Amino acid sequence: MNDDKNTEEKILNAARQVFIEKGFDGTRMQEIADTAGMNKALLHYYFRSKEKLFMKIFEITFKQFVPKMSGIFSSDTSFMDKIQLFISSYIDLLDKNPYIPLFIIRELSRNPNVIKELIFDKFEIIYNAIDLNVKAEIQAGRIRDIDTKHLILNTVSMCIFPFVGKPLLKHLFKTNDDEYRTILIERKNVVFEVIKKWISI
Amino acid sequence: MNDDKNTEEKILNAARQVFIEKGFDGTRMQEIADTAGMNKALLHYYFRSKEKLFMKIFEITFKQFVPKMSGIFSSDTSFMDKIQLFISSYIDLLDKNPYIPLFIIRELSRNPNVIKELIFDKFEIIYNAIDLNVKAEIQAGRIRDIDTKHLILNTVSMCIFPFVGKPLLKHLFKTNDDEYRTILIERKNVVFEVIKKWISI
DNA sequence: TAGTACATTAACTAAATGGTTAAACTCAAT
DNA sequence: ATTGAGTTTAACCATTTAGTTAATGTACTA
Numbered sequence: 001m002n003d004d005k006n007t008e009e010k011i012l013n014a015a016r017q018v019f020i021e022k023g024f025d026g027t028r029m030q031e032i033a034d035t036a037g038m039n040k041a042l043l044h045y046y047f048r049s050k051e052k053l054f055m056k057i058f059e060i061t062f063k064q065f066v067p068k069m070s071g072i073f074s075s076d077t078s079f080m081d082k083i084q085l086f087i088s089s090y091i092d093l094l095d096k097n098p099y100i101p102l103f104i105i106r107e108l109s110r111n112p113n114v115i116k117e118l119i120f121d122k123f124e125i126i127y128n129a130i131d132l133n134v135k136a137e138i139q140a141g142r143i144r145d146i147d148t149k150h151l152i153l154n155t156v157s158m159c160i161f162p163f164v165g166k167p168l169l170k171h172l173f174k175t176n177d178d179e180y181r182t183i184l185i186e187r188k189n190v191v192f193e194v195i196k197k198w199i200s201i
Numbered sequence: 202m203n204d205d206k207n208t209e210e211k212i213l214n215a216a217r218q219v220f221i222e223k224g225f226d227g228t229r230m231q232e233i234a235d236t237a238g239m240n241k242a243l244l245h246y247y248f249r250s251k252e253k254l255f256m257k258i259f260e261i262t263f264k265q266f267v268p269k270m271s272g273i274f275s276s277d278t279s280f281m282d283k284i285q286l287f288i289s290s291y292i293d294l295l296d297k298n299p300y301i302p303l304f305i306i307r308e309l310s311r312n313p314n315v316i317k318e319l320i321f322d323k324f325e326i327i328y329n330a331i332d333l334n335v336k337a338e339i340q341a342g343r344i345r346d347i348d349t350k351h352l353i354l355n356t357v358s359m360c361i362f363p364f365v366g367k368p369l370l371k372h373l374f375k376t377n378d379d380e381y382r383t384i385l386i387e388r389k390n391v392v393f394e395v396i397k398k399w400i401s402i
Numbered sequence: 403t404a405g406t407a408c409a410t411t412a413a414c415t416a417a418a419t420g421g422t423t424a425a426a427c428t429c430a431a432t
Numbered sequence: 433a434t435t436g437a438g439t440t441t442a443a444c445c446a447t448t449t450a451g452t453t454a455a456t457g458t459a460c461t462a
Contacts, residue, residue, distance in 0.1 A: 007439080025226035026311065029420060039441050044421060099310075106307055108368040110227065115372055123373045149374050149384060150391045157362035162354050164365065167309040171316055172324045173350050183350055190351045198395045208409075230450060240411050245451060 008046050010036045012056065015043075019057050020103045024110065027054075055114070058107060062118055065093075065100055070126045079137045083155070083195055088188045090159050095184060098163050105164070127152075143199040151199070158191045209247050211237045213257065216244075220258050221304045225311060228255075256315070259308060263319055266294075266301060267327070274330045280338045284356070284396060289389045291360050296385060299364050306365070328353075344400040352400070359392045 014036035018027050029050055033040040047053035072086045094101065108115055131148040138145050162169060162184055170180045206214075215237035219228050230251055234241040248254035273287045295302065309316055332349045339346050363370060363385055371381050 022311070023224075023226065023307075025224065028418085030418090040420090041422080041442085042440065045439075048421095050420065102306065102310055104369065105303065105365055106224075109303055110223070112368050115368065124375070127373055127375075147387075147391075150388070152373070153363050153370070153384075153388070154359055154391070154395055156366070157358045158355055160366070161358035161362040164306055165357070165361070167313050167316065168305065169354070172328055172353070174325070174328075183354075186348075187351070187354070190348075190355070194355055194395060194399045197398045229448085231448095241450090242412085242452080243410065246409075249451095251450065 007038065007042060010038070011043055011046055011053070012060075015053050016057050016061065019054060020061070020099050023103070023106050024050075024054050055117075058104075058114060059118060061100060062104060065097075065104065066122060066126070070122070070129065073126075073129045073133055079133055079142065080196065082133065084192045087155065087159060087191050087195070090156075091184065091188050091191075094160065094163050095181070098166070101160050102164050141201070144201055146199055151195070154198070155191065155195055158187070158194065162187060208239065208243060211239070212244055212247055212254070213261075216254050217258050217262065220255060221262070221300050224304070224307050225251075225255050256318075259305075259315060260319060262301060263305060266298075266305065267323060274327075274334055280334055280343065281397065283334070285393045288356065288360060288392050288396070291357075292385065292389050292392070295361065295364050296382070299367070302361050303365050342402070345402055347400055352396070355399070356392065356396055359388070359395065363388060 011032070014032050018032050018035055022031075027050075029043055030040050032053075033043055036043075043053060047056065072082055072089070075082065075085075077085070127148075130152065134143075134146065134148045134151060137143045166180060170177070173180065173183070175183065212233070215233050219233050219236055223232075228251075230244055231241050233254075234244055237244075244254060248257065273283055273290070276283065276286075278286070328349075331353065335344075335347065335349045335352060338344045367381060371378070374381065374384070376384065
């Protein structure tokens with residue numbers, strides 16, 4: 001019997017919440033059931049096993065995060081604008097979902113095979129789109145001769161790591177949650193400035 | 202009965218290995234015992250509980266990583282040299298211990314309280330040392346007016362994240378382990394270049 | 403050599419955990 | 433009302449896991 005949402009959706013929501021916070025190893029099926037407000041057996045009725053339920057969650061979460069960046073680089077604004085837009089919207093996305101990067105990294109590190117069962121063919125499209133842009137800009141003499149890989153590494157590192165490293169960095173800076181969040185939002189400008197200065201002629 | 206190392210040391214070595222790879226939740230006391238080549242009861246004989254053994258490991262690992270950076274900023278070379286030295290030696294350190302950042306982040310995220318029981322008073326010293334350097338350079342007009350927090354965030358992000366995000370980024374770049382490691386080593390120059398361009402007048 | 407303090411082990415316990423089952427419930431179609 | 437298919441639950445099961453215990457081994461000393 002359903003309240004407003006159907007049972008499957010309630011399970012997925014609860015599972016996402018618990019898995020993202022505690023990781024696969026730290027998650028108990030009972031806790032998911034409690035969070036969803038139902039009997040533990042229902043989880044198995046709908047998803048057979050913890051592993052299967054987890055994979056569903058991981059897949060959904062992963063697909064939610066990766067492709068968000070792909071679209072930007074096919075629009076027709078200037079390269080610099082694309083970069084600025086990417087940084088700004090990605091930090092916004094992280095601000096709304098601060099625990100997802102660590103979740104993905106943690107679980108990918110626990111079991112690197114999961115990525116093979118996922119859409120990592122999309123990766124090629126994304127990388128090629130960016131690489132094409134970069135090469136064209138270099139050719140046209142609008143930016144310095146940089147390596148696309150390092151451009152990506154630098155940009156995503158500076159965007160993501162402050163979220164992932166928060167528990168440590170918060171202490172280093174002696175900030176509370178609000179102050180730290182302010183810094184994170186400031187980074188929309190800072191990261192773009194850093195990248196711009198680096199690639200500009 | 203000891204072979205060459207004493208038992209306590211063998212336990213600590215095995216525990217470090219397993220905890221760092223699998224995290225607290227993913228670690229079984231039996232696996233540590235197997236790795237150390239001894240009976241599981243010995244772990245409890247020497248360290249009482251999984252929690253206590255874990256804290257020992259975390260403390261050792263944490264202390265091994267944080268203070269390495271503090272010394273550099275009290276030497277008397279130029280500011281730019283200090284930054285370059287920091288980046289270079291930190292990436293070397295990460296290259297030798299690539300799993301430690303994720304370990305620290307993962308466990309700090311699982312239980313943020315552990316940091317309070319640790320030396321995070323050292324943090325203040327480190328931060329102040331860097332901040333003093335930065336302010337002096339700005340005052341002297343040798344670098345632009347930048348925020349110390351963002352300097353730290355940018356630098357450590359670009360150094361650490363490529364190690365933490367390896368399982369994902371390796372696929373994005375379609376590289377094998379050797380190729381990816383080459384990129385990581387290249388970053389000693391890249392990261393310095395990026396920071397230098399950013400802070401130079 | 404007997405005693406003793408510490409080290410090590412095999413066997414065990416209690417609790418937790420993922421998963422199963424059989425019965426009960428709900429509701430729409432007959 | 434009855435049926436029947438899908439849903440939900442309480443109780444249960446087998447295994448795993450952190451932690452304990454009691455007995456055995458070891459090495460040093462008086």
